[in-house]
Amino acid sequence: GIQVEQSPPDLILQEGANSTLRCNFSDSVNNLQWFHQNPWGQLINLFYIPSGTKQNGRLSATTVATERYSLLYISSSQTTDSGVYFCAVERFGNEKLTFGTGTRLTIIP
Amino acid sequence: EAQVTQNPRYLITVTGKKLTVTCSQNMNHEYMSWYRQDPGLGLRQIYYSMNVEVTDKGDVPEGYKVSRKEKRNFPLILESPSPNQTSLYFCASSLAWTSGYSYEQYFGPGTRLTVT
Numbered sequence: 001g002i003q004v005e006q007s008p009p010d011l012i013l014q015e016g017a018n019s020t021l022r023c024n025f026s027d028s029v030n031n032l033q034w035f036h037q038n039p040w041g042q043l044i045n046l047f048y049i050p051s052g053t054k055q056n057g058r059l060s061a062t063t064v065a066t067e068r069y070s071l072l073y074i075s076s077s078q079t080t081d082s083g084v085y086f087c088a089v090e091r092f093g094n095e096k097l098t099f100g101t102g103t104r105l106t107i108i109p
Numbered sequence: 110e111a112q113v114t115q116n117p118r119y120l121i122t123v124t125g126k127k128l129t130v131t132c133s134q135n136m137n138h139e140y141m142s143w144y145r146q147d148p149g150l151g152l153r154q155i156y157y158s159m160n161v162e163v164t165d166k167g168d169v170p171e172g173y174k175v176s177r178k179e180k181r182n183f184p185l186i187l188e189s190p191s192p193n194q195t196s197l198y199f200c201a202s203s204l205a206w207t208s209g210y211s212y213e214q215y216f217g218p219g220t221r222l223t224v225t
């Protein structure tokens with residue numbers, strides 16, 4: 001099956017810092033999503049981004065499908081950004097998302 | 110309020126005692142799925158359902174059963190739970206599933222299951 005690798009596995013930053021999270025995948029995909037799992041366990045969909053760039057407030061994401069990676073940018077981090085960020089992909093013809101192992105982000109006040 | 114609900118939220122049980130985790134959504138979604146989350150492994154899909162009476166295996170279906178008799182409900186059944194099924198379980202739903210197009214996935218709050 002398709003492999004999804006996220007880096008770094010853990011990231012600790014001071015409030016106000018910027019961060020870049022990376023997602024590499026091993027095969028062509030036609031669907032890529034980023035999720036945030038908050039410290040209480042709730043999973044929230046951040047972006048649907050199989051290619052190109054999208055922005056939503058302080059968050060933005062870029063996927064370069066031909067090179068099989070996606071980046072999630074968080075600017076001016078806040079403590080509420082803490083949690084685990086997952087990327088998930090759908091390989092062509094599959095009816096499901098395959099998740100990466102996540103990046104745990106901790107923002108220190 | 111649009112939501113996916115799961116019950117129970119926490120469950121401790123013993124090996125071999127059948128259990129059911131319920132999942133219900135109030136958004137008239139066609140697609141529903143179950144995931145388990147384990148440390149270092151991310152989320153792995155157990156089963157999914159494209160619509161009523163249509164279910165299929167995900168990546169880790171062994172030891173689980175599902176049914177989809179109504180659009181809103183998608184229960185997860187563990188006929189004979191074992192300790193390796195101790196995990197955090199999530200139910201999710203989306204309006205539909207069309208390959209290459211994303212409908213937003215809504216996740217339930219999770220069910221933490223411990224099998225002793």
